[in-house]
Amino acid sequence: MKTQVAIIGGGPSGLLLSQLLHRAGVDTVVLERKTKDYVLGRIRAGVLEQGFVSLMKEAGCADRMERDGFPHEGTQIAFGETAFRVDFAALTGTPVMVYGQTEVTRDLYAAREQMDGKIEYEVENVTIHDADGDAPCVTYAVHGQERRLDCDFLAGCDGFHGVSRKSIPEDVRREYEKVYPYGWLGVLSETPPVDHELLYSNSERGFALCSMRNENLSRYYLQCSLDEKVEDWSDAAFWEELKRRIPQQFADKLVTGPSIEKSIAPLRSFVTEPMRWGRLFLCGDAAHIVPPTGAKGLNSAASDVHYLYHALKDFYASGDERGIDGYSAKALARVWKVERFSWWFSSLMHRTADQSAFDHRMQMAELEFLASSEAAQRAMAENYVGLPY
Ligand code: FAS
Numbered sequence: 001m002k003t004q005v006a007i008i009g010g011g012p013s014g015l016l017l018s019q020l021l022h023r024a025g026v027d028t029v030v031l032e033r034k035t036k037d038y039v040l041g042r043i044r045a046g047v048l049e050q051g052f053v054s055l056m057k058e059a060g061c062a063d064r065m066e067r068d069g070f071p072h073e074g075t076q077i078a079f080g081e082t083a084f085r086v087d088f089a090a091l092t093g094t095p096v097m098v099y100g101q102t103e104v105t106r107d108l109y110a111a112r113e114q115m116d117g118k119i120e121y122e123v124e125n126v127t128i129h130d131a132d133g134d135a136p137c138v139t140y141a142v143h144g145q146e147r148r149l150d151c152d153f154l155a156g157c158d159g160f161h162g163v164s165r166k167s168i169p170e171d172v173r174r175e176y177e178k179v180y181p182y183g184w185l186g187v188l189s190e191t192p193p194v195d196h197e198l199l200y201s202n203s204e205r206g207f208a209l210c211s212m213r214n215e216n217l218s219r220y221y222l223q224c225s226l227d228e229k230v231e232d233w234s235d236a237a238f239w240e241e242l243k244r245r246i247p248q249q250f251a252d253k254l255v256t257g258p259s260i261e262k263s264i265a266p267l268r269s270f271v272t273e274p275m276r277w278g279r280l281f282l283c284g285d286a287a288h289i290v291p292p293t294g295a296k297g298l299n300s301a302a303s304d305v306h307y308l309y310h311a312l313k314d315f316y317a318s319g320d321e322r323g324i325d326g327y328s329a330k331a332l333a334r335v336w337k338v339e340r341f342s343w344w345f346s347s348l349m350h351r352t353a354d355q356s357a358f359d360h361r362m363q364m365a366e367l368e369f370l371a372s373s374e375a376a377q378r379a380m381a382e383n384y385v386g387l388p389y
Pocket residue numbers: 008009010011012013014031032033034039043044045046047101123126157158159160161162163264265283284285286292294295296297298299301
């Protein structure tokens with residue numbers, strides 16, 4: 001089989017890139033390791049930057065998001081019993097969109113199917129060949145049947161555990177990593193959100209986040225230690241701890257109920273450079289990971305897709321290679337700013353066992369400054385709503 005762009009990974013990055021390129025007349029094939037239902041079963045991001053919303057509109061996939069999504073013009077931040085609001089609309093003129101990654105992925109799959117986009121599921125043994133040559137290809141198997149896909153370019157959209165990044169020779173790759181000494185225990189419950197906006201809370205017992213998917217579907221997170229297991233946490237224990245980590249005014253109105261999903265995610269910051277090797281381009285989690293505190297994982301995948309889509313569209317339209325030659329540097333310039341914000345916000349909101357009394361005072365002073373300074377809140381808001389592409 002032959003295509004113009006072989007896309008490895010059928011998560012949000014791969015699907016969005018495939019949809020955008022298809023609408024621009026560029027042929028793609030998406031190779032996905034899992035089934036569609038498995039991919040849709042993942043509970044992940046919940047907050048989209050305006051840039052992502054615009055990209056979904058450009059891809060012709062934003063109708064349901066615009067109908068069912070919730071524009072949020074601010075967020076609440078709490079430390080101890082103090083809570084304050086960062087007003088995105090007043091400080092930046094831009095809201096964010098609360099709409100789950102699961103729904104984004106559902107919309108993208110629906111759009112691909114509507115355009116008869118080529119997606120191969122349950123692929124195995126995906127191997128990239130000749131990425132640094134002129135005739136790259138991918139070999140793989142489906143239900144034991146060996147296949148080969150010849151292509152002009154390869155997009156590695158296969159996430160942190162995929163094969164694309166590792167296909168770049170170790171002596172070419174430079175990797176940067178910070179592993180955080182805590183994880184996030186997440187719960188999804190069919191209960192009304194505790195407030196109409198998100199609440200990020202730094203308490204002496206640890207971080208908590210109150211988020212949502214819709215008026216009767218709430219998403220909550222608690223900072224947890226890396227040796228904890230989901231089975232260590234009953235629903236009752238989770239709700240009890242959450243109430244102790246948010247200001248009383250919110251705890252008093254928290255509506256609890258049975259969890260319909262419960263999981264623990266480790267937190268890391270990670271970047272690989274370069275994001276291009278020959279005809280292979282890395283996108284999204286295949287190239288970089290952020291702690292979810294700043295809601296940037298999915299959103300930085302979107303900016304990579306934006307850059308790569310325009311680069312490949314220009315190449316096929318006019319042979320212009322400036323976009324593909326500049327892709328890695330351009331994507332990484334934004335990635336590193338997103339990494340900084342995600343690291344900063346995580347460091348500000350989480351407590352660690354090795355935190356000295358001085359470190360704690362610094363954290364409290366930074367929160368007091370953020371609570372009282374419009375300039376500090378504007379800087380935070382500019383990063384949270386999304387830096388320009
Ligand atoms: P993805 O990992 O989503 O998709 C990669 C796809 O490639 C997967 O479908 C995988 O099955 C497939 N694949 C892997 N190896 C393959 C192979 N060899 N061959 C073919 N296919 C292969 N971000 C936020 O903004 N907020 C959050 O709260 C948040 N929570 C998260 C929780 C968890 C547990 C994780 C892991 C991530 C979370 N993220 C969050 C980040 C997440 O949303 C990612 O940024 C987003 O999924 C990135 O999308 P992709 O780059 O498409 O990678």
